[in-house]
Amino acid sequence: MTFSIVGRCPQSGQLGIAISSSSIAVGARCAWARAGVGVVATQNVTLPALGAQVLDLLESEKLAPEAALQRALALDPYSAYRQVTVVNSAGRTAFFTGARTLGRNHAHAGDQCVAAGNMLAHEQVIDTMAQAFERTPGVLADRLLAAMHAALEAGGEAGPVHSAALKIVDAQVWPIVDLRVDWADEAPIAALGGLWEAYRPQMQDYITRALNPTAAPGYGVPGDE
Template sequence: MTFSVIGRCHKTGQLGIAISSSSIAVGARCPWVRAGVGAVATQNVTLPALGPQVLDLLESLRVDPQAALDRVLGANDWSEYRQVTVIDAQGRTAFFSGKEALGLYNAVPGEQCVAAGNMLAGVEVIEAMVPAFENTRGMLADRLLAAMHAAMAAGGEAGPVHSAALKIAGDLSWPIVDLRVDWADEDPIGKLDSLWQAYRPQMQDYMTRALNPTAAPSYGVPGNE
């Protein structure tokens, strides 16, 4: 039903998530990032509230990811249906897969990353994601997407994948990357990668436009000169 990877860039401190699902619009429910705080992927039978709740504890109480995750899951009556991964601003990680997680499921931590999934074609799908993230050079988005491609090459989900999302937090209070393929009959991860390649050269310009409109570059569209 879902597989994902969360990670941190040790050079920039950026935090991010790439995720895909057989369900529609996975990016609307499952990935949560907060600049300088952490990232959370909530999946399986998804409770979106878990993401903000874990991030709130990381930010307000400055507890480690495992303590934040344990506290949030302990307050929820249906935790055994959830699969959740967490990374904080220091790169520390935590993960949980409840006994009611769907189908074949797995979670694997790595160096400043965690990959997890359910309804998998095989446990090797998740095992392939961590080395792909760790060994890929480039921006955080490139590394997250490399892990997603590795998962598909290893078998992906037991069924077809229809949606995918990429969300990254940097130094600003809003995500600097927030790209989604809400539904595709085929290859949503490939389409998400194409979106990233189109957005990548404009990413800094959009941050500049927000912080200093007088320095905003023009793209030659009507009303934007």
């Protein structure tokens, strides 16, 4: 039902996730990121709590990704149904695919990234995602989206996908990118890419407005001087 990639940019330190699913609103349940801590994908038969639990363990107990993931899974009596991936703020990775994960499934850890999926057309989809992330230049959002497009070209899911999301954190406590296509009859990943291209030139303005409104550009609304 889902394929995703979590990753870190070694130049900026940004952490992010791109994810798509045949289910509605995948970004509402499966994408978790915390600035300076890590990024987590919780998918298959999703337990959203695992995202926050893993991030809490990375942050408060300074656990390595594998240890944090195993500690969180130990609290879940249905862990066999989960597929979870993790990258921490240092670029270290971990992943888990339970024995009850649906359909053809696979996970692959690359250089500061993990790709994973279930109900896949074939396992090579996931290896292709990680390779695309590694070889694509540019900012983290571009690299994550390149991995998603590569997955589609390699066959993607066994059936159609209907939702997609992109989330990235940087130095702020809030995500600097949090874009979602909650439902599309077709091509949600292409629609997500369009949202990113529209948001890209405005992203820094929104950060500036939040941190120092006096330095922000005009808002372009009635009454703005």
